Amino acid sequence: MSKALERRAKLREALIEAAERAIAAKGLSGLKTRELAQEIGIANGGVYNLVEDVDELILRVGSRTLARLDASLSLAEIRGAAAPREMLVRIAVAYCDFAADNLELWRALFEHRMQPGKPVPEWAISEQMELFRHIYKPLAALFPQRSPAQLGVTARSLFSAVHGMVALGLEHKLIAVPIGALRSEISTLTRAMVDGLTAKKE
């Protein structure tokens, strides 16, 4: 690989990391291309030699965030075996903890909108889908009679519900719920959802 290309790759990494720090510190709206350029020592316009768009830049940062989130959830699963029900609770709480510990980066995942007309690239969508994977396995154990498609639907519903609790719970706009309280609400409701879905209809 030529020296020029190596340099480009290094700069690209530096740019993405600088963007990640900026979002973590000041939120999505605190991301300024000029500041990033200055931080990594290139000209203003140079940003667009490394990246197509700010959209792409944000998506790249999102990719890293998703990877770390994925790792956090995996870690939660590995730490000791548990019955499927408690495994789901553990994953939900791990999701909550990750969001709390990475608030702005986690928010950027959901707040970002592409500039009008540009669709979200396929790779970014499939990365998000991968998240459901974590819920899928315990769910399959709990509902052995359900088809993969049905399990997929249930997984998405469960994930969405927990996501909603985390999103509104961490919102400063509404009353900020203490993290401990949020964790226990999430545990309670996750168990309730599992129990309610498991219960035989009468």
Add this chain to the structure above:
Amino acid sequence: MSKALERRAKLREALIEAAERAIAAKGLSGLKTRELAQEIGIANGGVYNLVEDVDELILRVGSRTLARLDASLSLAEIRGAAAPREMLVRIAVAYCDFAADNLELWRALFEHRMQPGKPVPEWAISEQMELFRHIYKPLAALFPQRSPAQLGVTARSLFSAVHGMVALGLEHKLIAVPIGALRSEISTLTRAMVDGLTAKKE
């Protein structure tokens, strides 16, 4: 009231309505003060005689949206009596329908962030809180032994969970779920949550 003040009030109304139309048509990011000014026939700078900020403008639009949402939920409650469990399902589905029918305005409620430093005004926060009111009454019927504070927590959790399902379900970024499927997923999970919370611990 002087002629000048009447005029101001009329213009203010017109401004808020123009902003509402703009958001409904093009989303929060499609809101442009210059366009609004032109639409209601005042100078660019005139917008700031009618309203402090775009923040305030968006909050005013949000207030109207919340009022309509509140009316929709109330209507869902009134249409025939039902057991508390089914009442909660009905409210959840009504929430989903409102969001689908007022997508951009509903999104603006949650996507908007105040400009750095400005806190959300008290009146806007309490308007949001009023939403939980709808869930509170059926919940109180289901859990007569719980304290008002406990009921409040449960109401927020339930609301958040349904909100999450609607938010991710209507996201175009992920696979857009057909509205009918979303409604039935919401019904299923709402019943599951209620059942799970109701079930005696064993």
Add this chain to the structure above:
DNA sequence: ATAAATATTGAGCAATGCTCATTTTGTGAT
């Protein structure tokens, strides 16, 4: 009618994403 108060205007500022002609740097052949 006239002066004082008030409201409206729109040019202009600052911030920001992005472009592109110009300049600088890197590459490869002789």
Add this chain to the structure above:
DNA sequence: ATCACAAAATGAGCATTGCTCAATATTTAT
């Protein structure tokens, strides 16, 4: 090493926006 060509970096500049404010026009009070 030298030169010619390709590739990359630069930064001035454009377009868009929210917002300001001195100047102007309008309303109100006497």
